[in-house]
Amino acid sequence: METELTSNLTVYFRGQFVPLQEARVGLLTHALHYGTGVFEGIRGYWSEEEAELFLFRPREHFERWKQNGHLLKMDIPHTPAELCELVCELIVRNQFRCDLYIRPLMFKSREGIGVHLGPETEFALIALPFGKYIDSSRGLRVCVSSWRRVPDNSIPARGKICGAYVNSALAGEEARSHGFDEAIVLTEDGHVAEGSAANIFLVRNGQLITPPVTDDILEGITRATVMELAREMWVDTVERRVDRTELYVAEEIFFTGTAFEIAPVVEVDRRPVGTGAVGPLTRRLQQAYADVARGRSVRNAHWRLGVYREARTNVPR
Numbered sequence: 001m002e003t004e005l006t007s008n009l010t011v012y013f014r015g016q017f018v019p020l021q022e023a024r025v026g027l028l029t030h031a032l033h034y035g036t037g038v039f040e041g042i043r044g045y046w047s048e049e050e051a052e053l054f055l056f057r058p059r060e061h062f063e064r065w066k067q068n069g070h071l072l073k074m075d076i077p078h079t080p081a082e083l084c085e086l087v088c089e090l091i092v093r094n095q096f097r098c099d100l101y102i103r104p105l106m107f108k109s110r111e112g113i114g115v116h117l118g119p120e121t122e123f124a125l126i127a128l129p130f131g132k133y134i135d136s137s138r139g140l141r142v143c144v145s146s147w148r149r150v151p152d153n154s155i156p157a158r159g160k161i162c163g164a165y166v167n168s169a170l171a172g173e174e175a176r177s178h179g180f181d182e183a184i185v186l187t188e189d190g191h192v193a194e195g196s197a198a199n200i201f202l203v204r205n206g207q208l209i210t211p212p213v214t215d216d217i218l219e220g221i222t223r224a225t226v227m228e229l230a231r232e233m234w235v236d237t238v239e240r241r242v243d244r245t246e247l248y249v250a251e252e253i254f255f256t257g258t259a260f261e262i263a264p265v266v267e268v269d270r271r272p273v274g275t276g277a278v279g280p281l282t283r284r285l286q287q288a289y290a291d292v293a294r295g296r297s298v299r300n301a302h303w304r305l306g307v308y309r310e311a312r313t314n315v316p317r
């Protein structure tokens, strides 16, 4: 889903809250030419009953963002706790009362020619109204991509590095141009890695399986969430290498990700997954995820940050 930019959006850039139109970068900005940035995606869920906007695991996202900045020799002078407060202030200033997507972006800001990892770093925080990323209500029909995932020794997939998303765009675009909803991307040596912008889980013989973090995947926060939710249902997750043909014999398959949430896959390479309908474990996990993310369950409440009541910001409410 492409999000329409609203003209009166306030963003955080260069240490200030400014209108989106004023948050501009120069044409020679390093990251624009060489992809030298790292970004995050955080969801915010509006609860009408609670009159509250819940951010889902923002601290973990900001921890990962800073960790990934480190890969490219970038740092910003804020702790994850401070970044949580800044993003809450941003939301309050925009007076959002709807589901949101928050995009933190840190990038090499030097203007000039030359490929390097020089120290100049800038960052921005953007919050946008956002609904479903993809309609997966009836399950996704996907293909195995002819593109391979970027290996860790080329561009680390765990880094959520801007330039690496050319790989995701190639895979996603190829899948859609062939009439599929999404792609599954294999590692260079032919094992299942993940979707173009989501992690993947399979159910085989009742066991939940997901590729390991050493198989060129992003170490997904939704992935970790699902593993914990499954554990609470007495279902352990096995992290192990997954062969391509296991996709054809799995009982259930689903993607996980901030944008995708938990998205069932009902067909791979024109072969039905299991019965061809959304599987029972997938449904239970979807329900459990929605309950915690939308503030309906008390369990794992520490995963949520309530913007309007919990967060301490100096903005008048």
Ligand SMILES: Cc1ncc(COP(=O)(O)O)c(C=O)c1O
Pocket: 041, 168, 194, 195, 196, 197, 198, 199, 217, 218, 219, 220, 221, 222, 223, 256, 257, 258, 259
């Ligand atoms: C390549 C890739 N894999 C997996 C994910 C899922 O990660 P998370 O659950 O932290 O959003 C994403 C981002 O959403 C991604 O871009």
